[in-house]
Amino acid sequence: MSSAYASASPAAVASEPARWRCPECGWSYDEAQGDRDEGFAPNTRLESFPDDWSCPDCGVRDKRDFERDPEAHTACISNE
Amino acid sequence: MKVYTLERGDGEPLRYIDKKRFLWLASLAIPAIPLGTFAAYFATRSELVLLFPLVFFYGIVPVLDVLVGEDTSNPPEELVLELSADRYYRWLTYAAVPLYFVTFGAAAWFVGTQPLSFLGILAVALSVGFYSGSAITVGHELGHKKEKLERWLAKIVLAVPAYGHFWIEHNRGHHRDVATPEDPASSRFGENIYKFALREIPGALRRAWALEKGRLNRTGKSAFNLRENEILHSWALAAALRLGFLAAFGPVMIPFLLIHDFLAWWGLTSANYIEHYGLLRRMGADGKYEKPLPRHSWNSNHVVSNLLSFHLERHSDHHAHPTRRYQALRHFENLPTLPGGYSAMFLLAYVPPLWFRIMNPRVLAVVGGDLDQVNIAPDIRDAVLAKYAGAPVTAAVA
Numbered sequence: 264m265s266s267a268y269a270s271a272s273p274a275a276v277a278s279e280p281a282r283w284r285c286p287e288c289g290w291s292y293d294e295a296q297g298d299r300d301e302g303f304a305p306n307t308r309l310e311s312f313p314d315d316w317s318c319p320d321c322g323v324r325d326k327r328d329f330e331r332d333p334e335a336h337t338a339c340i341s342n343e
Numbered sequence: 344m345k346v347y348t349l350e351r352g353d354g355e356p357l358r359y360i361d362k363k364r365f366l367w368l369a370s371l372a373i374p375a376i377p378l379g380t381f382a383a384y385f386a387t388r389s390e391l392v393l394l395f396p397l398v399f400f401y402g403i404v405p406v407l408d409v410l411v412g413e414d415t416s417n418p419p420e421e422l423v424l425e426l427s428a429d430r431y432y433r434w435l436t437y438a439a440v441p442l443y444f445v446t447f448g449a450a451a452w453f454v455g456t457q458p459l460s461f462l463g464i465l466a467v468a469l470s471v472g473f474y475s476g477s478a479i480t481v482g483h484e485l486g487h488k489k490e491k492l493e494r495w496l497a498k499i500v501l502a503v504p505a506y507g508h509f510w511i512e513h514n515r516g517h518h519r520d521v522a523t524p525e526d527p528a529s530s531r532f533g534e535n536i537y538k539f540a541l542r543e544i545p546g547a548l549r550r551a552w553a554l555e556k557g558r559l560n561r562t563g564k565s566a567f568n569l570r571e572n573e574i575l576h577s578w579a580l581a582a583a584l585r586l587g588f589l590a591a592f593g594p595v596m597i598p599f600l601l602i603h604d605f606l607a608w609w610g611l612t613s614a615n616y617i618e619h620y621g622l623l624r625r626m627g628a629d630g631k632y633e634k635p636l637p638r639h640s641w642n643s644n645h646v647v648s649n650l651l652s653f654h655l656e657r658h659s660d661h662h663a664h665p666t667r668r669y670q671a672l673r674h675f676e677n678l679p680t681l682p683g684g685y686s687a688m689f690l691l692a693y694v695p696p697l698w699f700r701i702m703n704p705r706v707l708a709v710v711g712g713d714l715d716q717v718n719i720a721p722d723i724r725d726a727v728l729a730k731y732a733g734a735p736v737t738a739a740v741a
Contacts, residue, residue, distance in 0.1 A: 288489070288666045302561025313557070315519075320489050321665045322518035323635060 283309050284332035288321035291332055345429070347422045359422045361670065363414075367435055369650040373477045374442040377470055381453050390463035396470035404648055405687035413644035417673040427668045433493070436484050436653070436669075440500045443478040446471060447503050447584070447603075454599045455592025464595065468602035475603060476610020477652070478503040484653045486510030487665050498577040502584060504607030507577020512551035517615075518665055520550075522622045522639035523632050524718060531720040532621035532706055533727055535695035538720075540612045613689040617641060618658050621706035622679065623718035635662050638709060641679045648684030656685055679709045707731060 280294035292298060297305040301319055303312070312326045344364060349357040376396050383392040418426050426432075450471040454464050478500045486497030486509070494510070501507045513528070520526035527546025530539045555574050556566035569575050588596045622639045624632040637659035643649070649656045657672040659679070681688050682701060692698050710716035712734065719727050 287664065290489075299562070300558075302558050302563075317515055317519045319515070322514045322516075323662070323665055325519075 280306060281309070282332040283329040285318040285321060285324050286328055286330050287324045288318060290318050290320040292329070345431075347418075347425045347429075349419075349421050349425070357419055357421055359419050359426070361418065361426065362416075363646075363650065363670075364431070366646075366650050367432065367653075367670070369647075370435060370653055371439055371442060373474055373651055374439060374446045377446050377467075377474055378449055380470070381449060384453075384457070390460060390466060393463060393466035393470060396474055400473065400686055401690055404651065405683065405690070407647040408645040408684040408687060411646045414646045414649075415644050415674040418671055423667075423671045427671050429670075432668060432670045433488075436481055436493075437496060439478075439481045440485075440496050443475065443481065443500055443503045447475060448588075450603070451588040451592055451596060451599065455588070455595060464599060465602065468599045469606055472603035472606025473610050475504045475607040476613075479506055479509055479607070479611045480614075480652050480655055482506075482510060483513065483655070484669055486514060488668075489666060498573065499580065501577045502580035504611075505578070505581040505585070505604045506608060506611065507581060508548055508551035508555075508574045509611070511554050511574060512547045514665070515554050516547070516550040518635070518662065521635050521662060522619050522624045522718060524623075524721075526619075528615045529619040529718060530616045530621070531718045532703065533699070533723045534720040535698070536612065536616045536692045537695075539616050540609070543612055543615055544608060613692060614655070614685065616692050617681065617685065617688045619718075620702055621717050621719075622709065623716050625716060637663060637675055637678050639679075641681045642674070643681045643684050643688070644674055645684030648686050652685060656681075679705070707734070 282291060282293045284291045292303075292309060294308055295305060297303045297307050301316075309326050309329055314325075316325060318324045344360050344362075347359045347361075351357055376399060380392050380395045383395070384390070450467055453459075454467050457463075459467070482497040482501040485493040485500070488494065497510050498507060501509050517526060517528040520529070522529050524531070527543045527550065530536070530543075534542075551574060552566070555572055559566050559568060559571055562571075564571055566572060567575070569579070585596070585600055588600065618641055619639060620641060622641070624635060624639055626632055640658040640662050642658050643656040645656065653669040654672045655661070655669075657674060659675065660667065660672045682705075683691070691701060706717060712731075714728060714731060717727075
């Protein structure tokens with residue numbers, strides 16, 4: 264039921280939680296906070312997301328495409 | 344007319360006027376036209392007028408598309424944020440939502456209370472049903488947006504065609520898998536629309552449910568959680584509407600609703616069929632498909648049918664930037680291009696030999712004759728390879 268929680272590798276868990284953003288639509292993900300709607304508990308690493316998961320806002324980028332996001336922002340409409 | 348401006352340091356500000364600004368009101372004509380036919384029925388007592396919505400979509404719109412022609416203009420990129428932020432455009436999509444409910448309710452009342460013949464009932468069910476398929480176009484525009492209000496409106500309007508699973512299936516399934524053999528909503532080279540419908544309709548339902556189930560299971564919740572499952576929200580509203588009509592107007596609602604709903608789904612099937620026909624993303628060395636590119640969608644710039652569909656026919660830009668608002672979707676040169684607008688192309692699709700004759704050469708032209716870039720129906724793959732391998736590419740793309 265909670266495979267995404269369980270499958271994070273020890274190496275990833277050991278590293279600092281990071282922030283990521285979708286390069287297409289700007290949807291952002293903060294590993295420290297997780298994402299309730301997407302079903303990712305706090306401290307779930309992006310790399311542990313399911314392979315067939317795609318960005319919940321645009322659907323056309325997956326975890327391999329996401330970029331590190333040093334800024335703490337939650338909204339971006341650059342490609343609207 | 345509103346002027347969008349951007350001050351530039353080096354002299355003249357950039358200015359843009361959207362010439363189609365008020366023409367987008369035409370998108371509200373689709374749910375309004377069936378209402379007009381009910382009024383016409385009371386004036387004339389002729390059941391023939393009830394077929395007018397279909398005559399308009401399949402007979403008049405293709406002619407208007409030819410007469411009015413195409414528009415390839417784009418807004419300047421620098422002003423797209425301003426254009427997208429202009430709430431006028433989204434108010435049109437908001438206004439369409441209650442209008443679809445009014446039309447659907449009026450049709451049920453009309454069928455339930457007027458002394459119509461069976462053919463009269465059939466005419467209303469076919470006409471209003473097909474137009475309710477356009478509610479999916481509205482739900483499509485709204486469901487791609489990031490704002491919660493718009494997503495809720497998408498779920499609400501999708502109750503009219505009873506297709507509440509669409510926005511999950513489309514946003515997170517079709518956009519991810521588009522132009523691959525795995526996508527039930529991308530038609531294959533040599534696959535006729537009737538076979539496609541039998542793969543698309545159940546395939547879309549399965550994929551939507553799997554996606555939503557996956558999301559809910561990650562949170563430790565059941566897929567049948569009515570509070571959380573976003574498909575069930577819309578389905579519940581669709582069911583309540585239909586049970587209400589049945590209670591109010593009796594058993595005549597059963598054939599009416601069955602035909603209405605099927606026609607609404609058929610409208611979506613028609614659009615899906617023509618949007619990616621035969622186009623295929625290449626598989627990379629890592630076993631993953633390449634990203635969806637502009638060459639993986641068919642496009643049309645015909646003004647009239649685009650106005651009636653919130654620019655859906657500028658489909659490549661939509662797939663490249665799914666959250667981009669309809670008023671800002673762009674034309675690009677050298678895209679796969681349909682010879683007509685959606686109305687004409689739907690008609691063509693319903694006659695498979697004609698469709699294949701016109702579209703198969705266009706597919707081959709888009710890929711430069713490279714059959715490895717064609718999404719071929721597996722049951723005819725060998726025949727297609729034998730027929731087209733090494734064949735000269737004759738048709739123009741645009």
